[in-house]
Amino acid sequence: MEQTLVILKPSAVIRGLMGEVISRFEKKGLIIAGMKMVQLDDKILAEHYAHLVSRPFFPSLKKSMMVSPVVVMCIRGVDAVAVVRAMTGATNSRKAEPGTIRGDYSMSGQQNIIHASDSVENAEIELARFFDKSEIFDFKPAMLDYLYADDEI
Numbered sequence: 001m002e003q004t005l006v007i008l009k010p011s012a013v014i015r016g017l018m019g020e021v022i023s024r025f026e027k028k029g030l031i032i033a034g035m036k037m038v039q040l041d042d043k044i045l046a047e048h049y050a051h052l053v054s055r056p057f058f059p060s061l062k063k064s065m066m067v068s069p070v071v072v073m074c075i076r077g078v079d080a081v082a083v084v085r086a087m088t089g090a091t092n093s094r095k096a097e098p099g100t101i102r103g104d105y106s107m108s109g110q111q112n113i114i115h116a117s118d119s120v121e122n123a124e125i126e127l128a129r130f131f132d133k134s135e136i137f138d139f140k141p142a143m144l145d146y147l148y149a150d151d152e153i
Contacts, residue, residue: 001153002080003033003136005126007115008071010064017105017113018071024087024101025075029147034074034136040065048129061110072130078152081120088116 006025008018025032040048045062052058075084089100093112096103106113117123127136144153 001031001076001078002120002123003074003076003127004081004084004117004120004123005115005130006073006075006084006117007130008073009111009113009115010066010068010070011106011108011111012113013068013070015105015113020105021101021114022071022073025073025084028083028087029077029143030080030083031076031141031144032073033076033138034131035071036131036135037069037071038130039069044129048126057110064110074127074131074136078148081117081123084116085118088114 008021012018012021022032022035042062045065046053049058049061052061077083087101089096089102091102091112092109093102093106094109096106096112098104101114102112117126
């Protein structure tokens with residue numbers, strides 16, 4: 001099964017949406033294999049957003065990501081990266097479809113409450129950035145037999 005990184009950003013933490021968002025992933029049948037609350041700093045944000053560091057909005061993005069702790073999660077499931085991305089919705093929340101996390105809970109491009117890895121390769125890199133191997137658990141939830149057909153997992 002694939003694993004992907006999800007970050008509940010300060011806009012989710014401060015607005016008290018953590019439980020709502022986590023519940024959506026659980027109700028979908030995705031497995032939370034690791035979860036913790038962390039305070040992001042300059043170093044990890046420069047690494048995580050290296051592709052955006054030269055953009056004029058980066059200082060504002062960095063500041064917004066440091067106003068409170070965030071929740072980082074390792075989410076596991078068949079096609080987890082694509083499933084989580086579909087559930088998350090468009091980056092600009094005003095363009096996100098109703099029914100997606102951003103479409104239902106956000107109105108901003110930057111304060112869009114959630115980050116989700118955009119590829120299997122990036123998920124591996126991002127998970128290693130935020131988690132030690134000992135913080136991600138490989139277990140079989142009892143419900144697994146009722147989520148997938150035998151030939152899917």
